[in-house]
Amino acid sequence: MNDKRHDWTRGVYAITDAQLLPSDRQLIEACRAALNGGLALLQYRDKSGDLSHRLRQALALAMLCRNYSVPLIINDDLALARRLRDDGYAGVGLHLGQEDGSLRQAREVLGPEAIIGATCHARLDLAERAADEGASYLAFGRFFASKTKPEAPPATLDLLAEAARFGLPRVAIGGIDIDNVSQARNAGAELLATVHGVFGGEDPETPVRELNARLNSTYS
Numbered sequence: 001m002n003d004k005r006h007d008w009t010r011g012v013y014a015i016t017d018a019q020l021l022p023s024d025r026q027l028i029e030a031c032r033a034a035l036n037g038g039l040a041l042l043q044y045r046d047k048s049g050d051l052s053h054r055l056r057q058a059l060a061l062a063m064l065c066r067n068y069s070v071p072l073i074i075n076d077d078l079a080l081a082r083r084l085r086d087d088g089y090a091g092v093g094l095h096l097g098q099e100d101g102s103l104r105q106a107r108e109v110l111g112p113e114a115i116i117g118a119t120c121h122a123r124l125d126l127a128e129r130a131a132d133e134g135a136s137y138l139a140f141g142r143f144f145a146s147k148t149k150p151e152a153p154p155a156t157l158d159l160l161a162e163a164a165r166f167g168l169p170r171v172a173i174g175g176i177d178i179d180n181v182s183q184a185r186n187a188g189a190e191l192l193a194t195v196h197g198v199f200g201g202e203d204p205e206t207p208v209r210e211l212n213a214r215l216n217s218t219y220s
Ligand SMILES: Cc1ncc(COP(=O)(O)OP(=O)(O)O)c(N)n1
Pocket: 013, 015, 043, 045, 075, 076, 095, 096, 097, 098, 099, 100, 117, 118, 119, 139, 140, 171, 173, 193
């Protein structure tokens, strides 16, 4: 029997976007297609303040991701991540930015097994603090021009090599696509996070397959 465990620490990290995927159906079908292409992680990112809408969509994604044994990361919202874990979705984690609350407290609430990621922008001091407070991965960026978040602070790829000392998976984010994914990987990123690179076109499965192929050829 092939019971190889899912390795979430390297590969493509897709992030959802409510403008690109406005309906529940579009969200679920696009995420299913992306998962079919082979994701390391999926993040649910929804900036609406509509809690029942967020709970409904996040529950549907948690169910979907469980079928693929892929962790679902909730952006910003510790209470939502906790609710899903309390409902038995053990693969649910959390991503926190610098304005999103205490990482240490999130670790206490979600427990030692939960994946908790931290935005570190272009700053190693933020990475050091996040590592001390129990982060599971460190996200750096924005490395390239981003359609989703053009105003995110810029970063340069040489940062990634310096961040190796924390011994945690490094995420590269911001304008990652098929044309620059090898560059980011070769600079040290284990996880390549993207919104538009996966969900910006018609069929998310194809870009995920292409990104994985590019990453696998980089490893060899
Ligand atoms: C993997 C990953 N990296 C960075 C971010 C950005 O988080 P944050 O700075 O909190 O900004 P918002 O996403 O909340 O707008 C992320 N979401 N995921």
